Amino acid sequence: MKIEDLRAGDELLYSGEFLLMRDAAQKRFKKMLDEGKELPISLDGIIIFYAGPAKPTKDSFGAIGPTTSSRMDSFLEMLYLKGVLATVGKGKRSLQAVSLCKKYKRVYFLAPSGAAAALAGRISGMTVVAFDDLGTEAIFRVSVKDFPLYVAIDCLGNDVFIKNRG
Numbered sequence: 001m002k003i004e005d006l007r008a009g010d011e012l013l014y015s016g017e018f019l020l021m022r023d024a025a026q027k028r029f030k031k032m033l034d035e036g037k038e039l040p041i042s043l044d045g046i047i048i049f050y051a052g053p054a055k056p057t058k059d060s061f062g063a064i065g066p067t068t069s070s071r072m073d074s075f076l077e078m079l080y081l082k083g084v085l086a087t088v089g090k091g092k093r094s095l096q097a098v099s100l101c102k103k104y105k106r107v108y109f110l111a112p113s114g115a116a117a118a119l120a121g122r123i124s125g126m127t128v129v130a131f132d133d134l135g136t137e138a139i140f141r142v143s144v145k146d147f148p149l150y151v152a153i154d155c156l157g158n159d160v161f162i163k164n165r166g
Contacts, residue, residue, distance in 0.1 A: 003085055003107050006151045008158035013146040018049035018088065022067060024137040025130070026075040033078065040130040041139065044083030049111070051089075052136040064123065064142075065116030066090040069108070073097045080104040092161035093153060102157030109149040122147045 006012075019041075029039060050067045069089030076097050079087070086107040093108055101108055112119065125143040132138050153159045 004105060004155050006107055006154055008151050008154045008160045010151040012149050014149050015145045015147070018047050018142045018144060019129070020051050020140040020142055021048050022050055022052050022137050023071065024134050025139050026072060028131060030075060030078055039082070043079060046084050047086045047088060048079060048084050049088040049142070063116035064120050066111040066113055069093055076100050080106055088149060098153055098157055098159050101153045101155060105155040107151060107155055108153040110152045112148055119147070
Protein backbone atom coordinates (compact mmCIF):
# COMPACT_ATOMS: atom_id res chain seq x y z
CA MET A 1 0.00 0.00 0.00
CA LYS A 2 1.38 3.38 -1.01
CA ILE A 3 -0.19 6.15 1.02
CA GLU A 4 0.19 8.71 -1.77
CA ASP A 5 -1.84 6.56 -4.20
CA LEU A 6 -4.89 6.33 -1.95
CA ARG A 7 -7.83 8.66 -2.50
CA ALA A 8 -10.72 9.69 -0.28
CA GLY A 9 -13.46 7.12 -0.76
CA ASP A 10 -11.13 4.19 -1.53
CA GLU A 11 -11.81 0.94 0.29
CA LEU A 12 -9.16 -1.65 1.08
CA LEU A 13 -8.41 -4.72 3.13
CA TYR A 14 -5.23 -4.12 5.12
CA SER A 15 -2.90 -6.86 6.30
CA GLY A 16 -0.01 -5.83 8.54
CA GLU A 17 0.39 -4.08 11.86
CA PHE A 18 -1.26 -1.26 13.78
CA LEU A 19 -0.34 0.38 17.03
CA LEU A 20 -3.43 0.86 19.17
CA MET A 21 -3.12 4.23 20.86
CA ARG A 22 -5.73 6.38 22.50
CA ASP A 23 -5.90 9.59 24.51
CA ALA A 24 -3.96 8.60 27.62
CA ALA A 25 -0.97 7.21 25.72
CA GLN A 26 -0.81 10.25 23.44
CA LYS A 27 -0.94 12.60 26.41
CA ARG A 28 1.92 10.67 27.98
CA PHE A 29 3.93 10.84 24.73
CA LYS A 30 3.41 14.60 24.56
CA LYS A 31 4.50 15.03 28.17
CA MET A 32 7.63 12.93 27.56
CA LEU A 33 8.53 14.96 24.46
CA ASP A 34 7.88 18.26 26.28
CA GLU A 35 10.29 17.07 29.00
CA GLY A 36 12.92 16.11 26.43
CA LYS A 37 12.60 12.38 27.11
CA GLU A 38 12.92 9.58 24.58
CA LEU A 39 9.74 7.76 23.58
CA PRO A 40 9.65 4.07 24.57
CA ILE A 41 8.92 2.96 20.99
CA SER A 42 9.52 4.23 17.47
CA LEU A 43 6.54 5.52 15.52
CA ASP A 44 8.38 5.63 12.21
CA GLY A 45 6.29 4.07 9.43
CA ILE A 46 3.49 3.11 11.83
CA ILE A 47 -0.28 3.22 11.40
CA ILE A 48 -2.04 4.29 14.60
CA PHE A 49 -5.46 2.78 15.27
CA TYR A 50 -7.50 4.80 17.76
CA ALA A 51 -9.00 1.83 19.58
CA GLY A 52 -9.01 0.13 22.91
CA PRO A 53 -9.41 -3.60 22.96
CA ALA A 54 -11.79 -5.38 25.30
CA LYS A 55 -10.18 -7.95 27.55
CA PRO A 56 -9.33 -11.03 25.50
CA THR A 57 -11.13 -14.28 26.15
CA LYS A 58 -9.66 -17.76 26.03
CA ASP A 59 -10.78 -18.18 22.44
CA SER A 60 -10.38 -14.70 20.91
CA PHE A 61 -8.81 -11.28 21.27
CA GLY A 62 -12.11 -9.82 22.44
CA ALA A 63 -13.88 -6.93 20.77
CA ILE A 64 -11.91 -4.16 19.10
CA GLY A 65 -13.44 -1.16 17.43
CA PRO A 66 -12.53 2.40 16.50
CA THR A 67 -13.01 5.29 18.88
CA THR A 68 -13.82 8.89 17.98
CA SER A 69 -10.79 10.39 16.27
CA SER A 70 -11.48 14.11 16.54
CA ARG A 71 -10.58 14.18 20.22
CA MET A 72 -7.05 13.10 19.22
CA ASP A 73 -6.59 15.95 16.73
CA SER A 74 -4.43 18.02 19.08
CA PHE A 75 -1.82 15.21 19.04
CA LEU A 76 -1.87 14.57 15.28
CA GLU A 77 1.05 16.79 14.26
CA MET A 78 3.19 15.26 17.04
CA LEU A 79 2.45 11.79 15.62
CA TYR A 80 3.24 12.83 12.05
CA LEU A 81 6.50 14.47 13.12
CA LYS A 82 7.47 11.16 14.75
CA GLY A 83 6.90 9.30 11.46
CA VAL A 84 3.33 7.99 11.72
CA LEU A 85 2.01 7.21 8.21
CA ALA A 86 -1.71 7.12 8.90
CA THR A 87 -4.36 7.04 11.57
CA VAL A 88 -7.49 4.90 11.83
CA GLY A 89 -10.63 5.67 13.79
CA LYS A 90 -14.21 6.77 13.41
CA GLY A 91 -15.90 10.05 12.61
CA LYS A 92 -14.89 13.24 10.89
CA ARG A 93 -11.75 15.16 11.82
CA SER A 94 -11.18 18.88 12.31
CA LEU A 95 -10.13 21.15 9.48
CA GLN A 96 -6.74 21.28 11.23
CA ALA A 97 -6.43 17.49 10.85
CA VAL A 98 -7.35 17.71 7.15
CA SER A 99 -4.67 20.38 6.71
CA LEU A 100 -2.08 18.23 8.53
CA CYS A 101 -2.88 15.21 6.33
CA LYS A 102 -2.17 17.37 3.30
CA LYS A 103 0.92 19.06 4.78
CA TYR A 104 2.58 15.78 5.81
CA LYS A 105 1.14 13.65 2.96
CA ARG A 106 -0.66 11.34 5.40
CA VAL A 107 -3.99 9.52 5.39
CA TYR A 108 -6.89 9.10 7.78
CA PHE A 109 -8.80 5.84 7.53
CA LEU A 110 -12.19 4.91 8.91
CA ALA A 111 -12.70 1.46 10.37
CA PRO A 112 -16.20 -0.02 10.57
CA SER A 113 -17.95 1.23 13.68
CA GLY A 114 -20.34 -1.03 15.55
CA ALA A 115 -18.56 -4.19 14.37
CA ALA A 116 -16.04 -4.61 17.20
CA ALA A 117 -16.65 -8.33 17.72
CA ALA A 118 -16.33 -9.05 13.99
CA LEU A 119 -13.17 -6.95 13.68
CA ALA A 120 -11.55 -8.96 16.47
CA GLY A 121 -11.71 -11.94 14.15
CA ARG A 122 -9.24 -10.13 11.85
CA ILE A 123 -6.56 -10.01 14.58
CA SER A 124 -3.82 -12.62 14.51
CA GLY A 125 -1.67 -11.23 17.33
CA MET A 126 -1.66 -8.54 19.99
CA THR A 127 0.97 -7.52 22.55
CA VAL A 128 1.43 -4.56 24.88
CA VAL A 129 4.47 -2.53 23.79
CA ALA A 130 4.27 0.48 26.14
CA PHE A 131 2.45 1.89 29.16
CA ASP A 132 1.08 -1.39 30.49
CA ASP A 133 -0.14 0.53 33.55
CA LEU A 134 -2.79 2.21 31.39
CA GLY A 135 -4.74 -1.04 30.96
CA THR A 136 -6.91 -0.87 27.83
CA GLU A 137 -5.30 2.51 27.03
CA ALA A 138 -1.81 0.98 26.90
CA ILE A 139 -0.12 0.88 23.52
CA PHE A 140 -0.65 -2.45 21.78
CA ARG A 141 1.01 -3.81 18.65
CA VAL A 142 -1.67 -5.64 16.69
CA SER A 143 -1.26 -7.88 13.65
CA VAL A 144 -4.27 -7.98 11.34
CA LYS A 145 -5.30 -9.77 8.18
CA ASP A 146 -7.81 -8.36 5.69
CA PHE A 147 -8.85 -5.56 8.03
CA PRO A 148 -11.44 -3.33 6.28
CA LEU A 149 -10.48 0.33 5.92
CA TYR A 150 -12.04 3.30 4.13
CA VAL A 151 -9.99 6.36 3.17
CA ALA A 152 -11.70 9.37 4.76
CA ILE A 153 -8.93 11.95 4.20
CA ASP A 154 -6.21 11.45 1.61
CA CYS A 155 -2.78 13.05 1.38
CA LEU A 156 -4.12 15.72 -0.97
CA GLY A 157 -6.53 16.93 1.71
CA ASN A 158 -9.65 15.46 0.10
CA ASP A 159 -12.17 14.67 2.84
CA VAL A 160 -15.24 12.41 2.42
CA PHE A 161 -17.00 14.41 5.16
CA ILE A 162 -16.50 17.81 3.49
CA LYS A 163 -20.08 17.97 2.14
CA ASN A 164 -21.39 17.38 5.67
CA ARG A 165 -19.42 20.13 7.41
CA GLY A 166 -21.28 23.03 8.74
